[in-house]
Amino acid sequence: xxxxxxxxxxxxxxxxxxxxxxxxxxxxxxxxxxxxxxxxxxxxxxxxxxxxxxxxxxxxxxxxxxxxxxxxxxxxxxxxxxxxxxxxxxxxxxxxxxxxxxxxxxxxxxxxxxxxxxxxxxxxxxxxxxxxxxxxxxxxxxxxxxxxxxxxxxxxxxxxxxxxxxxxxxxxxxxxxxxxxxxxxxxxxxxxxxxxxxxxxxxxxxxxxxxxxxxxxxxxxxxxxxxxxxxxxxxxxxxxxxxxxxxxxxxxxxxxxxxxxxxxxxxxxxxxxxxxxxxxxxxxxxxxxxxxxxxxxxxxxxxxxxxxxxxxxxxxxxxxxxxxxxxxxxxxxxxxxxxxxxxxxxxxxxxxxxxxxxxxxxxxxxxxxxxxxxxxxxxxxxxxxxxxxxxxxxxxxxxxxxxxxxxxxxxxxxxxxxxxxxxxxxxxxxxxxxxxxxxxxxxxxxxxxxxxxxxxxxxxxxxxxxxxxxxxxxxxxxxxxxxxxxxxx
RNA sequence: GGCGCCGUACCCAAGUGGUAAGGGAGCAGUCUGCAAAACUGCGAUGCAGCGGUUCGAACCCGCUCGGCGCCUCCA
Numbered sequence: 319x320x321x322x323x324x325x326x327x328x329x330x331x332x333x334x335x336x337x338x339x340x341x342x343x344x345x346x347x348x349x350x351x352x353x354x355x356x357x358x359x360x361x362x363x364x365x366x367x368x369x370x371x372x373x374x375x376x377x378x379x380x381x382x383x384x385x386x387x388x389x390x391x392x393x394x395x396x397x398x399x400x401x402x403x404x405x406x407x408x409x410x411x412x413x414x415x416x417x418x419x420x421x422x423x424x425x426x427x428x429x430x431x432x433x434x435x436x437x438x439x440x441x442x443x444x445x446x447x448x449x450x451x452x453x454x455x456x457x458x459x460x461x462x463x464x465x466x467x468x469x470x471x472x473x474x475x476x477x478x479x480x481x482x483x484x485x486x487x488x489x490x491x492x493x494x495x496x497x498x499x500x501x502x503x504x505x506x507x508x509x510x511x512x513x514x515x516x517x518x519x520x521x522x523x524x525x526x527x528x529x530x531x532x533x534x535x536x537x538x539x540x541x542x543x544x545x546x547x548x549x550x551x552x553x554x555x556x557x558x559x560x561x562x563x564x565x566x567x568x569x570x571x572x573x574x575x576x577x578x579x580x581x582x583x584x585x586x587x588x589x590x591x592x593x594x595x596x597x598x599x600x601x602x603x604x605x606x607x608x609x610x611x612x613x614x615x616x617x618x619x620x621x622x623x624x625x626x627x628x629x630x631x632x633x634x635x636x637x638x639x640x641x642x643x644x645x646x647x648x649x650x651x652x653x654x655x656x657x658x659x660x661x662x663x664x665x666x667x668x669x670x671x672x673x674x675x676x677x678x679x680x681x682x683x684x685x686x687x688x689x690x691x692x693x694x695x696x697x698x699x700x701x702x703x704x705x706x707x708x709x710x711x712x713x714x715x716x717x718x719x720x721x722x723x724x725x726x727x728x729x730x731x732x733x734x735x736x737x738x739x740x741x742x743x744x745x746x747x748x749x750x751x752x753x754x755x756x757x758x759x760x761x762x763x764x765x766x767x768x769x770x771x772x773x774x775x776x777x778x779x780x781x782x783x784x785x786x787x788x789x790x791x792x793x794x795x796x797x798x799x800x801x802x803x804x805x806x807x
Numbered sequence: 808g809g810c811g812c813c814g815u816a817c818c819c820a821a822g823u824g825g826u827a828a829g830g831g832a833g834c835a836g837u838c839u840g841c842a843a844a845a846c847u848g849c850g851a852u853g854c855a856g857c858g859g860u861u862c863g864a865a866c867c868c869g870c871u872c873g874g875c876g877c878c879u880c881c882a
Contacts, residue, residue, distance in 0.1 A: 361882035479809040480878060544882030581874065585881060619820070634819065634831045644844060686821050689829035699845060778840055796843045
């Protein structure tokens with residue numbers, strides 16, 4: 319039974335979906351004016367895992383994740399680059415799919431864009447004006463915060479406590495400093511749509527209300543996003559949506575913690591961020607850090623807490639993941655010991671799977687879930703020594719695949735899978751030393767064959783030379799007892 | 808000024824009332840031409856500090872110290 323921490327109530331609650339077998343969830347995506355950084359990756363990943371776990375638990379999931387494709391920053395970026403705003407948004411939406419794809423983040427069921435929902439946005443805004451919850455000034459429409467008595471219930475703030483205007487100038491035309499724009503009149507040269515209040519474009523918050531209602535109906539199960547969206551974005555969504563429909567909006571609000579650099583929030587404004595593609599493309603990481611490693615690292619901390627990003631942490635994730643792939647390789651090999659320990663495997667799998675499920679049920683405790691998988695790895699290593707049949711070895715691999723799928727791990731047959739997928743990315747734009755130039759599998763295998771010939775002749779000097787050559791290119795080899803050799807990058 | 812989060816071994820990180828999971832790094836051993844992997848063993852009498860509640864607290868309460876976030880666009 320899944321429990322989730324619900325920001326709305328401040329407590330962990332048992333998750334119960336509105337419909338029996340279908341969960342409807344909405345997650346705030348990104349504003350597409352730049353490449354995504356690791357913080358965006360974490361958020362996308364947390365909800366990708368939530369979705370996968372709901373599916374693992376037997377639900378169908380209708381998952382909506384939006385793109386904010388019209389706003390001030392996009393317009394500014396378009397001006398800087400001298401292109402139309404939709405050139406900017408199209409470019410970064412594509413980049414989003416590329417980057418998140420490398421991380422194994424599945425596309426949502428629906429990925430709506432604000433600009434494709436203008437009529438729904440206008441309609442919702444009109445509804446709020448007609449109900450007296452919003453007012454029009456000079457072609458702008460504002461939501462009147464004091465008309466929604468429950469304003470602040472998500473972020474646990476009282477209107478009086480919000481020292482509005484302390485850090486920004488208050489617009490004199492607003493009735494209350496916290497009133498926010500539903501519709502903004504446009505200046506010449508800006509993207510604009512027709513509306514009852516003249517040419518303009520939507521404010522930031524209204525699109526999520528309009529699109530979630532459109533795609534998931536007025537009340538749905540889960541609404542997610544980063545912690546920084548709690549206020550004002552999600553608070554405003556609640557005010558608008560509940561104000562307009564008179565019904566509850568989302569039932570469970572789930573928010574992920576930040577990625578930090580040296581204990582400080584990673585953000586554009588602080589300038590202390592790494593984009594996802596930088597992690598893959600730049601510096602010495604490029605041959606070494608795959609999407610799966612980044613994914614493992616991002617899941618090694620509970621989603622609710624902060625997560626410090628560092629080179630060392632990534633390397634540790636790689637080492638840990640390496641251990642799993644070493645085992646998978648061994649499972650493919652027949653060590654000729656028969657199936658005397660097959661029965662032990664079943665017991666171990668059942669015990670570890672139960673721990674895994676228990677951890678995931680506990681508010682998506684991925685570190686504890688990973689610990690269960692590590693436990694199974696240790697168990698299987700020991701059992702394998704005692705002797706597993708071919709079928710049992712296949713089953714063991716399948717168990718890792720099945721639980722791993724919830725976390726998006728262990729799906730590949732070969733270590734370094736993503737290098738193949740990302741292929742072109744690893745060589746673009748970076749100067750690399752000769753010794754880092756990538757060897758093909760065939761070249762590696764030829765070198766290993768030569769080394770093994772040398773070993774047979776007891777020419778260990780030559781054998782070690784070849785191993786060193788490979789080592790310099792980050793290829794690690796392991797000699798097996800039968801005289802053959804396995805290798806990995 | 809308001810609201811909130813965090814502080815567990817060398818590093819990362821679970822655990823939220825019953826006597827400290829897991830990983831990485833390290834050390835020792837088995838195995839090995841060597842190496843790698845795997846396996847075995849070693850590692851917090853203590854969970855920022857100080858008080859309190861309790862038969863019992865890392866977990867509950869209070870205070871103190873330290874770090875961070877939100878209140879402005881932000882995943």
